[in-house]
Amino acid sequence: MNNRNLLIVALLLVGVLVISSSAFVVKETEKAVLLRFGEVVRSDYEPGLYFKVPLVHTLRKFDARIQTVDSTPVRMLNSENKFMVVDSYAKYRIFNAERFYVATRGDERNAVRLLAEQINDRLRDQFGVRNLHEVVSGQRDELMSEITKNLNKVAQERFGLEVIDVRVKRIDLPPEVSESVFQRMRADREMEARDHRAKGEEAAERIRAGADRQVVEEVAKAQREAEETRGAGDAEAAAIYAGAFSRDPEFYRFTRSLKAYEESFNDRADMLVIEPDSEFFRYLKDAKGE
Incomplete structure (x- = not known):
């Protein structure tokens, strides 16, 4: 191989090295x-192939996908001047690469630290004007939405980050506060239970x-109806007896006497003190009662 060929090969190698060191690809992510x-000098890159000047230009790439910042649990005061231990996290992604690089020098750990500080500051401000119930359940969604909106505006302006969502994973009470809160909750529940029991007993x-x-009304009504029915039956029976006995008065007197004898001599120990010629014995003396 002559010198000319060696020079061509060398130039080709140098060209490949220059191209490989100057060309770069920006992915969608x-x-x-x-x-x-x-x-x-530039940050508005769309996905594609680009070139830079070797030794003069330096390229820095960052992950543009959604990231998570998991804050360290911190103690916060609520409107009742009681401490809470709040554990939160946020979802974010790089919104402006130039602003992100200037604010953090391209170190994502700095971005996480700065964003966590901003999250805790806003949680502290919001929790400071709310009680425990409002923080835990009553206004939680509204609170998170407000914090996300406010933090996203600040993060875009200062750090070039877009905050997608902020959430509270857990809210704990310090041991010295938990017992007093539980005692108050227990007392409230007992009072509520007593109130429910009293209303139930009433x-x-x-x-x-x-x-x-x-029951009294129904029994009285039934007794009244029974008496009315019995009275009607007795009246009807009396009418039947009267009609039957009016045909033969002597037979009526005879049957009444027999009935009287039966009731009077029901027991051998019964004793009557009466005149022998009394009207009571008329049918014992004579079957015709004469």
């Missing part, structure tokens, strides 16, 4: 900034009184 001696008394009154 990446954000990139181009630096010239440490200063940002309702039960009303139901029992109503049932007793209904």
Whole structure:
């Protein structure tokens, strides 16, 4: 191989090295900034192939996908001046690569630290004007939405980050506060239970009184109807007896006497003190009662 061929090969190698060191690809999942001696000269890269000047330009790439910052649990005061231990997290992604690089020097650990501080500051401000119930359940969704909106605006302006969501994973009470809170909750529940029991007993008394009154009314009504029916039956029986006995008065007197004898001599120990010629014995002396 002559010198000319060697020169061509050398030039080709140098060209390949220059191209490989100057060409770069930005993926859809990446954000990139181009630096010239440490200063940002471009950051608005769309996915594709680009070139830079070797030894002059430096390229920094960052993950543009959604990331998670998991804050360290911190103690916060609520509106009742009671401490709470709040554990939170946030979802974010790089919104402006140049602003992100300037604010954090391209170190994502700095971004996580700065964002965690902002999250805790806003949680502290919001929790400070709310009580425990509002923080835990009553206004939790509204609270998280407000914090996310406010934090997203600040993060975009200062750090080039877009905050997608902020959530509280857990809220604990310090041991010295937990016991007093539990005691108060227990007392409230006991008071509520007593109130429910009293209302239940009152309702039960009303139901029992109503049932007793209904029973008395029904029994009285049944007795009245029974007396009316019995009276009607007795009247009808009397009318039948009267009609039957009016046909033969002597037979009526005879049957009445027999009935009287049966009731009077029901027991051998019974004794009557009466005149022998009394009207009572008329049918014992004579079957015709004469």
